[in-house]
Amino acid sequence: MQRFINNPDEVVEDTVRGFVKAHADIVRLASNPRVIAARHAPVGGKVGVITGGGSGHEPAFIGYTGRNMLDAVAVGELFSSPTAKSFLDAAREANGGRGVVCLYGNYAGDNMNVKMAIKLAAKEGIEIATVVANDDVCSAGPDEREKRRGVAGEIFMWKCAGALAGEGAGLEAVQAVAQRAIDNCRSIGVGLGPCTLPAVGHPNFLIEPGTMEVGIGHHGEPGVRVEPLKPAAEIARDMVKIVLDDHDLAAGTEVAVLVSGLGATPVNELYILNDTFEQEIAGRGLTIHKTYIGNYFTSLEMVGATLTVMALDAELKRLLDVAVDCPARL
Amino acid sequence: MQQFENASAGDIVLSIADRIIENRAYLSEIDGKIGDGDHGVNMAKGFGMAADRIRGNDMSLAEAFDTLGTVLMTEIGGSMGPLYGVMFTQFAETIEKSSAIDARTFSAMLSNGLDGIQSIGSAKVGDKTLLDTLVPAIEAFDAANTDGKPFPEALDALVVAAEKGRDSTRDLVARIGRASRLGERSVGVLDAGATSCALILKALALGAKQKLLISATAGR
Numbered sequence: 001m002q003r004f005i006n007n008p009d010e011v012v013e014d015t016v017r018g019f020v021k022a023h024a025d026i027v028r029l030a031s032n033p034r035v036i037a038a039r040h041a042p043v044g045g046k047v048g049v050i051t052g053g054g055s056g057h058e059p060a061f062i063g064y065t066g067r068n069m070l071d072a073v074a075v076g077e078l079f080s081s082p083t084a085k086s087f088l089d090a091a092r093e094a095n096g097g098r099g100v101v102c103l104y105g106n107y108a109g110d111n112m113n114v115k116m117a118i119k120l121a122a123k124e125g126i127e128i129a130t131v132v133a134n135d136d137v138c139s140a141g142p143d144e145r146e147k148r149r150g151v152a153g154e155i156f157m158w159k160c161a162g163a164l165a166g167e168g169a170g171l172e173a174v175q176a177v178a179q180r181a182i183d184n185c186r187s188i189g190v191g192l193g194p195c196t197l198p199a200v201g202h203p204n205f206l207i208e209p210g211t212m213e214v215g216i217g218h219h220g221e222p223g224v225r226v227e228p229l230k231p232a233a234e235i236a237r238d239m240v241k242i243v244l245d246d247h248d249l250a251a252g253t254e255v256a257v258l259v260s261g262l263g264a265t266p267v268n269e270l271y272i273l274n275d276t277f278e279q280e281i282a283g284r285g286l287t288i289h290k291t292y293i294g295n296y297f298t299s300l301e302m303v304g305a306t307l308t309v310m311a312l313d314a315e316l317k318r319l320l321d322v323a324v325d326c327p328a329r330l
Numbered sequence: 331m332q333q334f335e336n337a338s339a340g341d342i343v344l345s346i347a348d349r350i351i352e353n354r355a356y357l358s359e360i361d362g363k364i365g366d367g368d369h370g371v372n373m374a375k376g377f378g379m380a381a382d383r384i385r386g387n388d389m390s391l392a393e394a395f396d397t398l399g400t401v402l403m404t405e406i407g408g409s410m411g412p413l414y415g416v417m418f419t420q421f422a423e424t425i426e427k428s429s430a431i432d433a434r435t436f437s438a439m440l441s442n443g444l445d446g447i448q449s450i451g452s453a454k455v456g457d458k459t460l461l462d463t464l465v466p467a468i469e470a471f472d473a474a475n476t477d478g479k480p481f482p483e484a485l486d487a488l489v490v491a492a493e494k495g496r497d498s499t500r501d502l503v504a505r506i507g508r509a510s511r512l513g514e515r516s517v518g519v520l521d522a523g524a525t526s527c528a529l530i531l532k533a534l535a536l537g538a539k540q541k542l543l544i545s546a547t548a549g550r
Contacts, residue, residue, distance in 0.1 A: 009375075076407050076408070077368070080368060080407055081407045081408050081411075082407050083403065083404055083405060083412075084403055084407075084412060085403065085404040085405075086407065108409045108506060108507045109407065109408045109409035109411075113407060113412050115450055116416075116450060197367060199371050200358060200362065202362075204362060204366050221512075222512055222515065
């Protein structure tokens with residue numbers, strides 16, 4: 001394993017320090033060193049928008065801190081939920097007196113730590129509403145959507161909620177729009193190669209050379225099938241089919257598309273995939289309003305890509321187009 | 331009346347931490363088979379940090395549990411931070427007002443710890459989690475008490491049931507947490523949380539037995 005690392009046990013500390021130095025015009029480190037806050041936060045009278053999650057997904061989660069996006073982010077160990085204390089401190093940093101909405105992914109650790117943070121925050125008069133992202137289609141069947149994991153669709157959820165909060169909407173409205181945004185998202189990942197936690201030193205899981213894992217999760221959670229690696233166009237067709245078969249969108253629906261690398265896939269290959277993605281999506285009678293493509297939500301050095309499709313209505317489309325100022329490119 | 335002093339019994343928690351730290355690599359290895367392989371690393375980090383704060387401070391068992399629970403909840407995160415954090419915090423709250431700990435207090439402590447875990451998690455027995463160790467262990471301890479067994483024998487029963495429960499996870503399909511996505515592929519491997527829970531309960535039971543022996547000798 002050849003990596004740019006100092007001490008494997010201090011990867012998160014080192015990442016956060018470098019991140020804050022690079023983006024000091026937009027973000028700051030909170031008094032809790034496991035919380036990143038926007039420079040402008042908290043804004044009095046604005047609903048605070050926060051998230052949190054394990055590290056190793058950069059630019060998620062910290063890179064989405066900024067104006068019209070997230071006010072604060074709780075930072076966990078690599079692939080491990082932040083503490084309840086960090087979620088609480090993120091809420092404190094974001095609290096402008098009208099409550100805080102915590103928009104995070106459906107993982108056991110995050111669910112527990114957020115639940116505890118809500119109790120702790122209530123004791124000091126901060127109301128935290130939540131929306132739990134569950135856009136990963138292959139992580140559970142359509143009848144068990146509440147069990148699905150949250151993946152790159154979270155970015156659309158943050159963007160819509162961040163924009164509405166920026167317009168001065170109340171807690172319930174911001175929570176509702178975040179819920180609608182994530183309900184309108186479906187995602188799928190395909191893995192071609194595994195990733196390694198530096199402190200562990202060997203890959204968490206294996207993907208045999210010449211094979212791929214369809215439906216893989218953001219931490220290497222197993223997908224629905226392992227099969228021989230195919231040409232990009234065939235993989236892309238399969239990904240669109242899985243996502244849209246689950247989505248059931250009427251012809252003519254406008255959608256936003258997000259294509260993200262998982263860390264070690266060259267960006268040009270994302271464009272190769274996208275060539276077919278757009279063709280297949282259009283072939284279903286859908287109109288693509290906007291495509292985001294790049295490394296938006298990674299998994300250390302996993303080789304692979306994810307596709308997220310969000311169905312738009314007039315409000316979501318408007319909110320998605322609101323300009324933001326955060327370290328990640330949006 | 332078989333009981334031991336709460337005061338100065340904080341060293342039991344140090345021996346729990348020692349067992350976890352000794353098993354850092356093993357716990358990560360079994361976690362790596364169906365999870366992401368960081369269980370041992372995170373557990374050793376949390377228990378080690380707590381041990382550093384407890385050592386040399388002559389803490390009661392309640393104070394040491396509170397220290398451990400607080401460190402796990404505020405510094406560790408993941409799933410194990412809150413789950414074990416709430417368990418040890420509940421242990422501490424149950425016994426903080428008792429100067430001596432008898433089997434009845436010990437039983438109440440265990441069940442309050444379990445209640446704490448169940449208040450934040452949604453797992454049930456059979457889901458291949460630490461509950462598969464903890465629940466039968468508490469049941470065995472309580473059953474031994476009901477049968478009128480002496481406190482040390484009830485602690486032995488607790489350890490036997492905990493280890494049996496841990497071993498039962500080998501044949502279970504994970505239904506919660508990261509391993510649950512493996513479905514049938516999670517069978518054949520011990521659950522890391524159930525394994526660390528068995529280590530914790532055994533160290534706790536052995537520590538308590540030792541204290542009982544000392545107080546019996548002192549009382550003679």
